[in-house]
Amino acid sequence: MKYYPVFLNVKDKNCLVAGGGRVGTRKAATLVCSGAQVTVVSKKMCEELEKLPGIVLKKRAFHPRDLAGMFLVFAATNDAEQNRQILYLARAARVLCNSADAPEEGDFILPAVSSRGDLICAVSTCGASPALARKIRQDLDRTYGPEYATFLVFMKALRKKLLATGHDPEGHKMFFRQVMEKNVPALIADQDITAIDNILFELLGSGFSFQDLTSQEG
Numbered sequence: 001m002k003y004y005p006v007f008l009n010v011k012d013k014n015c016l017v018a019g020g021g022r023v024g025t026r027k028a029a030t031l032v033c034s035g036a037q038v039t040v041v042s043k044k045m046c047e048e049l050e051k052l053p054g055i056v057l058k059k060r061a062f063h064p065r066d067l068a069g070m071f072l073v074f075a076a077t078n079d080a081e082q083n084r085q086i087l088y089l090a091r092a093a094r095v096l097c098n099s100a101d102a103p104e105e106g107d108f109i110l111p112a113v114s115s116r117g118d119l120i121c122a123v124s125t126c127g128a129s130p131a132l133a134r135k136i137r138q139d140l141d142r143t144y145g146p147e148y149a150t151f152l153v154f155m156k157a158l159r160k161k162l163l164a165t166g167h168d169p170e171g172h173k174m175f176f177r178q179v180m181e182k183n184v185p186a187l188i189a190d191q192d193i194t195a196i197d198n199i200l201f202e203l204l205g206s207g208f209s210f211q212d213l214t215s216q217e218g
Contacts (some may be wrong), residue, residue, distance in 0.1 A: 011035035019076030117149025
């Protein structure tokens with residue numbers, strides 16, 4: 001296996017994007033959505049980037065001191081030689097670096113991602129075929145629709161309530177397996193809340209309702 005699969009927690013961590021074009025904008029937007037503290041350094045910034053909230057914009061050329069205190073950096077300038085220099089400096093500073101124009105030379109690559117709320121499916125071909133990774137991601141998008149985001153809100157709230165009422169954690173395994181066998185996501189897609197409540201009553205008795213559980217988490 002060429003890469004070690006991992007989901008990074010970048011919440012409140014300082015992250016740098018060197019480059020203010022379309023590529024840099026995509027990197028910055030994804031980092032912001034993940035809760036990172038994002039700084040972008042570039043002589044030129046595209047209009048979309050300047051509209052993104054919660055980003056520190058430094059309209060100047062990259063300087064090695066920009067790496068100080070950073071958790072990771074994206075080298076996303078339109079200059080391949082500068083990106084290589086940023087990668088070299090980041091390694092010297094022990095900062096994780098992704099090079100936009102030569103991802104295989106960096107410390108990590110970005111997979112194709114299908115996201116439905118807390119459900120995140122990441123696909124990578126290790127650079128062998130980005131087209132295949134994109135196709136599989138599209139297949140995942142079709143297979144796991146928006147109902148799965150709601151389903152995970154429901155499951156999270158249900159697990160929390162069961163633990164609060166002293167329910168046996170080992171018993172969760174059997175219960176949640178039974179929930180999956182009932183294909184609750186399909187019922188959510190069909191907006192058949194009555195059927196879901198009937199499943200809850202059948203498996204757990206009274207005191208559980210889909211509306212109450214999902215509204216608590218919302």
